[in-house]
Amino acid sequence: MAQLEGKRAVVTGAASGIGRAAALLFAGEGARLVVVDQAAEELGELAAEIEEAGGSAVMLTGDVAEEATAERIVAACTGEFGGIDIYYANAGISGEMLPLTQYSTEAIERVLAVNLLGPMLAIKFACPAMIEGGGGSIVMTASVAGLGGNAGPAVYSATKAGVINLAKSVASELIGTGVRINAICPGLIETGMTKFLFDHARERGTIDKVGQLNPLARHGAPEEIAAVALFLASDASSYVNGHAIVVDGGLSASLPFAPAHVLRADTKGYVKR
Numbered sequence: 001m002a003q004l005e006g007k008r009a010v011v012t013g014a015a016s017g018i019g020r021a022a023a024l025l026f027a028g029e030g031a032r033l034v035v036v037d038q039a040a041e042e043l044g045e046l047a048a049e050i051e052e053a054g055g056s057a058v059m060l061t062g063d064v065a066e067e068a069t070a071e072r073i074v075a076a077c078t079g080e081f082g083g084i085d086i087y088y089a090n091a092g093i094s095g096e097m098l099p100l101t102q103y104s105t106e107a108i109e110r111v112l113a114v115n116l117l118g119p120m121l122a123i124k125f126a127c128p129a130m131i132e133g134g135g136g137s138i139v140m141t142a143s144v145a146g147l148g149g150n151a152g153p154a155v156y157s158a159t160k161a162g163v164i165n166l167a168k169s170v171a172s173e174l175i176g177t178g179v180r181i182n183a184i185c186p187g188l189i190e191t192g193m194t195k196f197l198f199d200h201a202r203e204r205g206t207i208d209k210v211g212q213l214n215p216l217a218r219h220g221a222p223e224e225i226a227a228v229a230l231f232l233a234s235d236a237s238s239y240v241n242g243h244a245i246v247v248d249g250g251l252s253a254s255l256p257f258a259p260a261h262v263l264r265a266d267t268k269g270y271v272k273r
């Protein structure tokens with residue numbers, strides 16, 4: 001049987017990257033979906049692709065940082081499908097690639113609103129409907145940037161640390177409800193958010209160097225994060241709760257090293273990469 005047969009799911013940030021890969025995977029696994037994004041055209045294309053493949057997707061255009069959108073999302077899922085089992089709060093923005101000292105207060109507030117207030121509103125409005133239905137699974141996209149410094153702007157990192165904590169602290173608040181909540185911490189994934197970095201590396205002919213700092217020595221694909229989102233969304237993870245799963249090729253497991261020389265398992269010593 002398909003892993004999400006009969007489930008009713010929301011995926012935000014579904015028009016691109018990780019959210020798009022997750023929406024396609026969830027639909028392929030039998031979920032009926034409300035797909036959410038600000039990018040109406042790309043969202044429409046995704047919904048059409050899901051429907052053409054025999055799936056079911058309702059599209060909802062809106063800003064996840066707004067309370068009205070969060071309310072509309074839950075109303076759409078319960079109205080259309082009779083309930084809500086899965087909420088993948090994935091939409092996020094990187095903000096400007098600047099140190100905190102150079103951010104305007106408005107720009108800080110926007111990153112906080114999309115990346116942290118957004119998941120909070122998702123939890124706030126999805127939980128009552130999930131509890132009414134006897135349980136559910138909330139999944140959020142955090143980041144390795146939320147585990148430490150130097151993996152993105154401080155403003156972005158702080159919001160992702162907040163998302164990791166939300167998974168832990170809200171899990172306790174949901175005691176006895178049957179609603180689980182977890183986060184995913186992706187490493188470097190090729191998506192719309194990181195396009196500038198990949199374009200730049202391809203222009204310079206250094207694309208094979210991207211991702212070299214993790215033990216798998218490569219960057220990740222959106223589908224590799226979607227696969228973990230599917231696990232957390234499905235009953236396969238029925239006893240996983242209040243956790244943040246790192247999916248980064250081993251990046252955050254390893255201490256910094258000199259990239260020119262590495263110790264490889266198949267050799268007796270340090271070799272040039």
Ligand SMILES: NC(=O)c1ccc[n+]([C@@H]2O[C@H](COP(=O)([O-])OP(=O)(O)OC[C@H]3O[C@@H](n4cnc5c(N)ncnc54)[C@H](O)[C@@H]3O)[C@@H](O)[C@H]2O)c1
Pocket residue numbers: 012013014015016017018019036037038039062063064065090091092093094114141142143144185186187188189190191192193194
């Ligand atoms: N790409 C990476 O390397 C990486 C690493 C760690 C975490 N993440 C996180 O993964 C998540 C998905 O990002 P992605 O990499 O797929 O990027 P992406 O830019 O390809 O996709 C993000 C989607 O979210 C939508 N979105 C942004 N703000 C929104 C808002 N306010 N309301 C509704 N939709 C909105 C965008 O329109 C876009 O379609 C984000 O939370 C991001 O922080 C990405």
